Amino acid sequence: MQVSTEAVPTSPPRAGVRDGAATEPNERLGGASGTSGTSGTVEGGEVTVTTSPKPARQADPPSVHRNEIVLVGRLAAAAHTRSLPSGDIMLSWRLVVDRPALGGRRGEGRRTATVDTVDCVAFRGDVRRASERWVPGEVLEVRGALRRRFWRGPTGPVSRCEVEAQAVTRLQRRRSAALPRAQPG
Numbered sequence: 001m002q003v004s005t006e007a008v009p010t011s012p013p014r015a016g017v018r019d020g021a022a023t024e025p026n027e028r029l030g031g032a033s034g035t036s037g038t039s040g041t042v043e044g045g046e047v048t049v050t051t052s053p054k055p056a057r058q059a060d061p062p063s064v065h066r067n068e069i070v071l072v073g074r075l076a077a078a079a080h081t082r083s084l085p086s087g088d089i090m091l092s093w094r095l096v097v098d099r100p101a102l103g104g105r106r107g108e109g110r111r112t113a114t115v116d117t118v119d120c121v122a123f124r125g126d127v128r129r130a131s132e133r134w135v136p137g138e139v140l141e142v143r144g145a146l147r148r149r150f151w152r153g154p155t156g157p158v159s160r161c162e163v164e165a166q167a168v169t170r171l172q173r174r175r176s177a178a179l180p181r182a183q184p185g
Helices: 124-130
Strands: 004-008 016-018 020-024 026-032 040-043 046-051 067-075 080-083 089-098 115-122 139-153 155-170
Touching: 067 115, 067 155, 089 124, 115 124, 115 139, 124 155
Parallel strands: 115 155
Antiparallel strands: 004 046, 016 020, 026 040, 040 046, 067 089, 067 139, 080 089, 089 115, 139 155
8 A cells, every 4th residue: 555655856867875785776765675664766867755554463363272172981980079278179080981993903912002091170060060960880971171280299299181171961871870780699
């Protein structure tokens, strides 16, 4: 966008010095690569100066950083609550998530894990209330974010990565919880 243009009369075209550098007739004036916001040309005894505003700073693109976790797995054991020194009540439980089959060979004397065990925590009251009805073995969907929690233990600073749940949905009840087991007789 061109803001202003003005012609300034000068002496006849000749070689000169500008900012310590020689200039020739019909040479473009301005900063490196014309980026200074001011430019001009010397032609036929006059200098034409063009001033343009600096381009507006582009707004930063929306953040592409994301910390979203969705897990579906079975509850390993009953969830338990604990009061933290801060006064917060933390619910914690462990979710066992099956790994998908990779189709690779499982021989060669190495055992490969077939499940992942993920520690989950929640500070929300609605999740704590819902956890009272959870039975080990039920399939849960946990939505939240990965968090690293720090605290001071007896041997010094300790940390742990956990999934902090924002929402938990029970997807499948455990059959043995719904139906009593038949006693062998």
